[in-house]
Amino acid sequence: MITNKQILKILDEKQDTFYKGKQNYVGKYVGQRVPRVDAYEKVTGRLKFGADVELPNQLISRLKRSTHAHAKITRLDTSKAEALPGVVTVATGKEFNGLTGCYLNDSHVYAIDRVLWVGDIVAAVAAETAEIAEKAVELIEIEYEDMTPVFDAIEAMKPDAPLLHPNLGSYKWLKGFLFPKPGTNIANHFKLRKGDVEKGFAEADYIFEDTLSVPMVQHTPMESHACVVQVEAGNQVEMWACTQGPFLVRQMISDAFNIPLNKIRVHTTGVGGGFGAKLIAKNELYAIPLALKSHRPVKMAFNRSEEFLNTFVRQGLIMKMKTGVKKNGKMVARKIECIWDGGAFCDYGVSIARSGGYASAGPYDVENLWIDSYCVYTNKPSGGAYRGFGVPEAATVEEQQIDMIAERLGIPATEMRRINFYHEGDTHATGMKLHSVGCEECLDKVTTMLEKTPLKPKEGKLYGAGQAHVHKFTAHTVAASAVLKINEDNSILLYHAVSEIGQGSQTVMQQIVSEVLDVPIDQIQSVKADTHFTPYAWQTAASKATFFDGNACKYAAENAKKQLIELAAIRFDVPQEDVEFGGGKLWPKGKPESAQNFAQVSMGGSFPKAVFGHGIFTVEDGSGLDEQTGQGNRCSAFWMFGGQGAEVYVDTETGEVELARMVACHDVGTVINPTTAEGQLEGSVAQGLGIAMFEEMHFDEKGKLLNDSFTDYHLPTTLDMPLIETDFAVNSPHKEGPYGAKGMGEPALGPTAAAIANAVYNACGVRLFALPLTSERVWKALKDKEVQK
């Protein structure tokens, strides 16, 4: 068996030849293994995360949560809680009944008359100490009148299903982007129609139809949500929060409490993992009324159970997929129905139904497509963005179907993928022209990695290998902006609003700026996102930061460089084209001895001019999609591609699956930092293996979550981890990306679970039509197979 050491050696050798003769850009800083700029404050424990912030005189808050899945609140009495010494204030939905959201404003802060899931917030308490706040929560009296709940998304779509949001039609939503169906539980119905799907099926040699499902899972960032907020005179809200979306948090606070944006200031603290869970305001919303009422700072830090129930979960998915193929494996038609179990608020899930829907046919050029994707309300915790935004869920179904079809046709699954893959210049399912398409290179590299050093058989276990491949969209017309200041001492301040959530963006942004200005990374200091001071950025989401904000930082640096050259030309009294620029200095052509640094050029002498570079970026030709056909010009600024291969051993006695090795190759355009890029892939393997093999939120028949702790919700540990080998495509940089870069956080998780499921089938012939592949389920399927024989 190949050891980790040998793999490391292979990797080292590979790194040396990584870029030779390839198209991806490699510069002095870009493409280099630069150590993370935020690592020092993290290894010393100095970085302040959400819960580490403390303001003088701050109160501690606790939440009263619903014990019923769907019920009218017939009595809510907080008087005993309020009377408890040490309690400063209690807030409920009676006083604070605004709705808010990101795409669809369907979310209440505290329950208004009605609770929608077990865990819904009914009231919040702020007190001098945690103990007092906890006691006060117990003193809040609530009486409920049960209403019929609905937990199953398919049931919830039926015409006679109980309605979670009878006022859906009156909510505010992004018109033209979402298509809610008022009077039903359907929060969005996305449609894609391309070609003539029935004609395609008629022309097909074979038609296959499969239905698979994936359950709700939780992000479980190691850091739970936490914030501290204070409200100063004149309703000026100031907040410190561990968020991926400070500007979105600001927007949602504004919507919920009717406060103008310029009176809300959100500072981003260290963020201990996000994965989508920290995009929108949650605890931030629950805290505001307490601060408004108490006029004191309030800390609202979630415990682990609240993290499970009161943030986002990944929506469940039931996906039906009908595929028509020719004998050689060429797909001619695919008809897909995705039903997303969106939980009580579908505010963000609606967008996943849309994009997860349009990406659900995979990275394949299929002439005839028909996709319906529904986001459905159920009385469960709210679904929302989770690394991959629908792609890993849909790929779990779609990529298993590719393997199933290939087997039934008697052709290798790799070949089936290859003949269907998108290529440069192809038209995507959504109508956009594709550029920077690296799926074939990823397939080649994954296959080579698997075949070059396959694992050896193990006594008494069945060995199997399998692959899966995905494509992943990003955002289109969102804004990113950056500002760069040169200080009097020649140090540089870089302002952008990307949250450093562990992905390494702060380092990547500084590498890009260093590359433009030819200065060492540590000459630059990034400023943490702060809605009053850092320029606007949409969110740290959709794997868009490197491309969008990276471009904004690049433009800001180029803008500063231009200003410096103009100033140097005056200072040196030469034409601009005779100013040389390099190594962080400028000099008149032929006179390197007169070189001056940026501060000298801008601030020195008798005409100081502060240099202040700015950059803004968006995709000009980005577009929405037609309501009826799901067609548009450019629904995603770029597409990322990637594939992974899994090798497993299955113990037929116990059903236990051992994931022995994962290999991954992704097309992310130019890799700005190979170390952080590998880190994204390695982390996704851990997350994907958890999702494939043991993660699932279990609810009882009354909708109560049974595993809201790490005792009951098992996460992968060091002992579960396989050998991991990673690589990147090097032949498809993006012409608009900064130095050719695209993005990578989300696609990293895209194929993992599907690859593992395909490997398990390859090993033991068991195909489970639901995740996770627990030993128990695999064992049972193996037994059933024996019986059938």
Added chain:
Amino acid sequence: MKISLTVNGLKVEREVSPHMTLLDFLREDLRLTGTKEGCGEAECGACTVILDETAVPSCVVLAVEANGKSVLTVEGLEKDGELDRLQEEFIARGAVQCGFCTPGMLMTSKALLMKNAHPTEEEIRLALSGNLCRCTGYKKIVEAVSAAAAE
């Protein structure tokens, strides 16, 4: 109750409630917020500190249990402006992503190396198996600990 203990080499004497956890004592009373809370029930390792020679989850240790003992937290790893070898390797090998698990990972690893200067990869994985990380996939963390032990 009054307790007296050594924290990162400094003598500390404080009045604490008998129910207070060592984690809360460190974070709230001493404002040493480098030690993190991930679960509060000994399941994630984020709160790991070294009590005398042993790595413990400080969320389930009472402050009074540390009376008369010595506590080492992540803030105590750096000596005279010099990082501990483990900290250096974590930086060099990209073992840090969001950094929330990092203090706990460092303290568990430190306790391991104090007992076993040259652990095998298996021993490192076993020692770290109670420390959850959601970002890194553990690979670079295990590599960093191996590298720090190789000296």
